[in-house]
Amino acid sequence: MDPARIVTDLLAVGPRGSCTDAERRAARLLSRALKESGRRPRIETVWVRPQWSWLWLLHATLGIAGSVASVDAPVTGLVIVAVAAVSAIATLTGRLTLLGLLWPRRATQNVVSRDTREAPVRLVIAAPYDAPRAMTGALRTATRLDGGVRRALGGRWPHPLATLTLALLMITGCAIARVAGVEENWLGAVQLLPTVVCIVAVALLADLAFGRTTPGASAHASTAAAALSIAATLDRRPPRDLDVDVVLAGASDGPSLGMRAHVAKHRRDLRPEQVAVLHLEPCGGGSPHVWTHDGPMLALPLHPRLVALSEGLAPTHRGHGTGGAYRARQVRWPAIAVGCLDERGRPPGKRLQADTEADVAAIRRTVDVALQLVARLDADLGGTAAQGTPPRARRFPRIQVPGRSS
Numbered sequence: 480m481d482p483a484r485i486v487t488d489l490l491a492v493g494p495r496g497s498c499t500d501a502e503r504r505a506a507r508l509l510s511r512a513l514k515e516s517g518r519r520p521r522i523e524t525v526w527v528r529p530q531w532s533w534l535w536l537l538h539a540t541l542g543i544a545g546s547v548a549s550v551d552a553p554v555t556g557l558v559i560v561a562v563a564a565v566s567a568i569a570t571l572t573g574r575l576t577l578l579g580l581l582w583p584r585r586a587t588q589n590v591v592s593r594d595t596r597e598a599p600v601r602l603v604i605a606a607p608y609d610a611p612r613a614m615t616g617a618l619r620t621a622t623r624l625d626g627g628v629r630r631a632l633g634g635r636w637p638h639p640l641a642t643l644t645l646a647l648l649m650i651t652g653c654a655i656a657r658v659a660g661v662e663e664n665w666l667g668a669v670q671l672l673p674t675v676v677c678i679v680a681v682a683l684l685a686d687l688a689f690g691r692t693t694p695g696a697s698a699h700a701s702t703a704a705a706a707l708s709i710a711a712t713l714d715r716r717p718p719r720d721l722d723v724d725v726v727l728a729g730a731s732d733g734p735s736l737g738m739r740a741h742v743a744k745h746r747r748d749l750r751p752e753q754v755a756v757l758h759l760e761p762c763g764g765g766s767p768h769v770w771t772h773d774g775p776m777l778a779l780p781l782h783p784r785l786v787a788l789s790e791g792l793a794p795t796h797r798g799h800g801t802g803g804a805y806r807a808r809q810v811r812w813p814a815i816a817v818g819c820l821d822e823r824g825r826p827p828g829k830r831l832q833a834d835t836e837a838d839v840a841a842i843r844r845t846v847d848v849a850l851q852l853v854a855r856l857d858a859d860l861g862g863t864a865a866q867g868t869p870p871r872a873r874r875f876p877r878i879q880v881p882g883r884s885s
Contacts, residue, residue, distance in 0.1 A: 610695025760818020
């Protein structure tokens with residue numbers, strides 16, 4: 480399946496914002512592409528709340544209001560900021576969206592194709608296909624600063640929304656101190672820093688909330704094209720111990736809502752030893768990388784066996800987002816992510832209005848890395864040593880074929 484044609488067709492659909500008519504047209508286009516490759520896809524409608532930038536804007540605004548109110552009315556300020564902090568933690572983990580209930584649900588579509596061979600382990604090739612909102616100049620500057628700090632710390636730096644959550648927790652702590660009767664000057668100085676974080680967050684999130692949807696060539700047309708190419712190759716040469724499913728998830732801008740809904744729907748059907756998730760990150764430029772961690776606050780390690788099997792295929796990257804691999808790891812499914820990064824460690828073109836073209840060569844390099852990883856996994860499940868499989872992988876428990884001893 481030609482990745483260039485898939486990217487071109489998705490761009491022709493128009494800006495594929497989450498839960499828009501363009502996203503629905505893109506879902507139908509991808510469904511037709513799967514049918515042409517010989518698969519039997521279905522479009523699953525999922526109801527989500529995609530207004531994540533507005534939701535976090537509300538959290539930051541409540542943080543400022545609670546901080547100001549706590550100076551003269553400590554109890555009132557504490558209640559306001561505590562509600563914001565608890566809701567932020569719940570939203571960040573994806574377990575619950577307390578303040579998110581203020582927004583209506585909207586429909587998105589997951590394009591799902593199941594393999595019918597009934598192999599022992601199900602490999603889920605997952606990728607988003609919608610397009611994110613664009614960053615403004617101020618937000619791009621903040622993103623560059625955030626990326627620089629993250630590179631300096633070896634990836635051990637929280638997501639910006641996690642930083643906002645920590646600021647809300649700090650303001651809550653200061654409000655508790657004021658309720659307890661602490662009135663020293665140092666408390667105001669301590670409270671000032673997280674309040675400034677909330678003020679900056681309000682400005683940046685407001686710009687993002689009002690921003691236009693990007694063309695989305697690299698993010699995320701390239702990921703859908705890579706997923707279809709991987710599936711088509713594996714259909715021609717099926718793995719022995721792996722069924723190959725495809726999940727093209729909608730409403731992926733921000734917290735990967737489409738993939739989260741898919742995982743929640745099937746978490747009781749598939750035990751961790753029966754499934755492995757290969758998530759595709761944007762790959763329309765740069766060089767392929769393998770994600771070892773993902774998650775906004777305390778990054779979850781992706782499955783150690785899959786990470787070990789990927790050794791030598793591409794450089795590693797410690798992610799901090801909420802992609803499909805992170806959603807799978809939240810329910811303890813084995814998962815790994817593969818995508819491309821530029822020299823600054825960012826997906827090329829993501830959140831830019833200039834994201835109008837995808838480097839087909841980069842997509843194909845990503846597909847090659849993914850196919851080699853699948854070949855190693857299939858050989859590992861069969862108990863054989865695939866050519867190039869790193870010895871370090873033997874240190875980790877294998878994903879087991881049910882009924883087969885290790």
